[in-house]
Amino acid sequence: MIFSSAFNRLKQGLSRSRTQFNNRISKLFTGSVPLTDELLEEIEEILISADIGVELSIEIIEDLRMNFPLNQVVEMNSVVEFLKSDLMRRMEVKQTTFKAPEKPHVILVVGVNGTGKTTSIGKLAYHYTNQGKSVLLVAGDTFRAAAIEQLEIWSQRSGAELTKKEAADPSAVVYDALQSANQRGIDVVLIDTAGRLHTQKNLMIELDKIQRVVKKVIPSAPHETVLTIDATTGQNGLIQARKFSEVTPVDHLFLTKLDGTAKGGIAIAIHHNLDIPVKYIGIGEQKEDIQDFDAASYVQALFEVNESLSI
């Protein structure tokens, strides 16, 4: 579990999802209602429409059936508490890749256009500079001048340094940046890349080249390859993560824009269905809007019913 102020921020970030969920559940339970087949189906529909995934939703409803006698009056709170603990029980802890801390710790951020790579790098940079670490951002998206400018703004916001070179080959920029990070004893290097689809052959080859250049300078790196997934794309995000990771190695997922969706159940679906752990989540556009994904806290924040809605 994370501590309370972070938990409150998480709750705030997931408020769209929670409101949607709470409103719909509380409507089902006006007055004393028996737990009928029809009610169970409606709960299942709510879980599915929160993007928790069909398979998991069906399993949860089966558990409800086993634990509550059919057609007997139930309280909303006891059902919600059951849903929460059932989901938490199912959310196995996924170990994120641990490599003994090395200097520099190199994080390569990849993903489809607009999924939040540059913003997430800015947040990670702030997270590390805030801990007193020296951070170097690498503008590996040399394709657009605006991309470099955007990273420049994040370097100012986070207090991180920046290596850039317009219209250069991304691998060349990465090579220079890593050499310099090595010489200067930088703690963390964050490499930004241009957006790409897993089907774009040339761009995937370019990514491969970046990976090889990184290894050439620091054989154990990248220590993390992070794929950003836009939570507002729902189940498509899950498919995207699967396809992308089939083409290039991915260690962790960064699930972005969870504040922008009412279907926050997607984090649970991704965690449940993929072997790649969700390590980070984005819950806003500001530099502080990043958290480590903790399944138990996430479920708690998503499903918590407001006091005023309790019966």
Ligand SMILES: Nc1nc2c(ncn2[C@@H]2O[C@H](COP(=O)(O)OP(=O)(O)OP(=O)(O)O)[C@@H](O)[C@H]2O)c(=O)[nH]1
């Ligand atoms: N609400 C919200 N917006 C976010 C979050 N993360 C990123 N964004 C927004 O998403 C948009 C795209 O983010 P970028 O960081 O530019 O995405 P990108 O993957 O670098 O995009 P390309 O470089 O064009 O591929 C921006 O408007 C960000 O502010 C988040 O966690 N919450």
Ligand SMILES: [Mg+2]
């Ligand atoms: Mg970008």
